[in-house]
Amino acid sequence: MMEHPGQKTPAGVFLLALVAAATVAFLWLIAPFAGAILWAVIAAVLFEPLNARVLGMMPRRRSGAALITLLIIVVVVVVPAMLLAGALLREATAFYARVHAGEIDIGRLFVEAQAHLPGWLRGWLRDIGLGDVDGLRTKLAQGVASSFRTVAAQVLSIGQGTFGFFVALGVMLYLTFFLLRDGHAIAARIERAIPLTDGQRAVLIGKFVAVIRATIKGSLIVAILQGATGGLVFWALGLPGALLWGVAMGVFSLFPAIGTGIVWVPVAIYLFATGAIWQGIALAGCGFFIISSVDNVVRPFLVGRDARMPDYVVLIATLGGFELMGFNGFVVGPVIAALFMAVWDIFISARPAPDPVVEPPPGA
Numbered sequence: 001m002m003e004h005p006g007q008k009t010p011a012g013v014f015l016l017a018l019v020a021a022a023t024v025a026f027l028w029l030i031a032p033f034a035g036a037i038l039w040a041v042i043a044a045v046l047f048e049p050l051n052a053r054v055l056g057m058m059p060r061r062r063s064g065a066a067l068i069t070l071l072i073i074v075v076v077v078v079v080p081a082m083l084l085a086g087a088l089l090r091e092a093t094a095f096y097a098r099v100h101a102g103e104i105d106i107g108r109l110f111v112e113a114q115a116h117l118p119g120w121l122r123g124w125l126r127d128i129g130l131g132d133v134d135g136l137r138t139k140l141a142q143g144v145a146s147s148f149r150t151v152a153a154q155v156l157s158i159g160q161g162t163f164g165f166f167v168a169l170g171v172m173l174y175l176t177f178f179l180l181r182d183g184h185a186i187a188a189r190i191e192r193a194i195p196l197t198d199g200q201r202a203v204l205i206g207k208f209v210a211v212i213r214a215t216i217k218g219s220l221i222v223a224i225l226q227g228a229t230g231g232l233v234f235w236a237l238g239l240p241g242a243l244l245w246g247v248a249m250g251v252f253s254l255f256p257a258i259g260t261g262i263v264w265v266p267v268a269i270y271l272f273a274t275g276a277i278w279q280g281i282a283l284a285g286c287g288f289f290i291i292s293s294v295d296n297v298v299r300p301f302l303v304g305r306d307a308r309m310p311d312y313v314v315l316i317a318t319l320g321g322f323e324l325m326g327f328n329g330f331v332v333g334p335v336i337a338a339l340f341m342a343v344w345d346i347f348i349s350a351r352p353a354p355d356p357v358v359e360p361p362p363g364a
Contacts, residue, residue, distance in 0.1 A: 035328050036172040042331060043073055043172070044179035045209055046216050051180045066181035070173060078169070084247075091243045200346045204339070211338035219330070223250040226260050226294045233286045237279050239267070249291065254330055255318055260291050313337050 030037060047069055055065035179186065191201050231246020239245070245267070249260040264287040271280035314334055321333020 033168060033171050036168040037175060038328055038332065040172045040175035040179060042216060043077075043176045044183055046213060047073055047180065048183065062181045066177050069180050070177050073176065074173070078173075088243055088247055091241065196346070200350070203346055204342055207338055207342035208335065211335050214334075216331070219254055219334075222295050222298055223253045225298060226250060226253045226291055229294060230260055230264060230287075230291050233264075233283065233291065234267075237282060239279075239283075253295065255315060258315075259295070261287065264291060313341075 050072065051065055051069040054068050055062060058065055187205070191205060194201050194204070196204065227246045227248075227250025230249035231242045234245045235242035245263060249263045252258055252262050253260050264283055268280050268284040268287065271277075271283060314337070317333040317337035318330060319333075321329025321331070321336070323329070325332055
């Protein structure tokens, strides 16, 4: 009689230990490409419906359909992202050069804004140590220079790791191809390995797929739209660094309860304070009615309400993921939070309901 691997026999215990050790060793081995693997899985999940449509037009040619889908991913996602990164790097470098050459004097801009403020507010700034114009200008200039030196160091390190970046990109695209081609077979094997009932496995995997799609479609796509809209508004108003401001708004829009207002509200206040009234009114109006409304209009259309988690859970999970894993944490954090909630839902639903309390009849 063949014994089950999970039985508490010496052979069963040894097999489980061997499986655990091999799994840990394999995870350690692929850890350098964890980001590439993560984004390959995300791309495969997100573009699986497109791959299914392509496969429907060319049945029995799974490799060809997966290759066409991969080429679409490269053209629609990878190439624009690399072009945007290059343009952003050029604009950041030009902005730093203008600051370093004195063409953009941060301290002078602050002084001009301060001169238009009410007397009580200028007095409050003096009370908190922001009334020394020359000292404030020096501190701001030093802070900006230090910040851009840090960014330049990061850019230099990225440039030095260009080979590693393209290796990771190649791994991501290569793995994406096989996940698109063989994803259903791989998912079926993973489902069989999970020691849960069919219904519980369906809930867990369905939640995982739904959250990935919700995170990408409902967060990253909305962030791109908000950042692009904000950048266009800044460009139309003639404000410098429109691309930088647009990217900043796109990044901050990923954080619930923070959003793009952390960028456009201070800029609008600065415009009002410096006498650029019509520009301030236009930016405030576009920020409130257009930029901030993209999330409320587009996200329900892309995702729907079923896959959404409470905003406070998304905020904490996103911040925690970003702190631990950088940009990858924008996806990993909400996914972990969703799996946490799904596992607890399965656990609670699997528990037997408590016996109803039977009240004794009156007079007993």
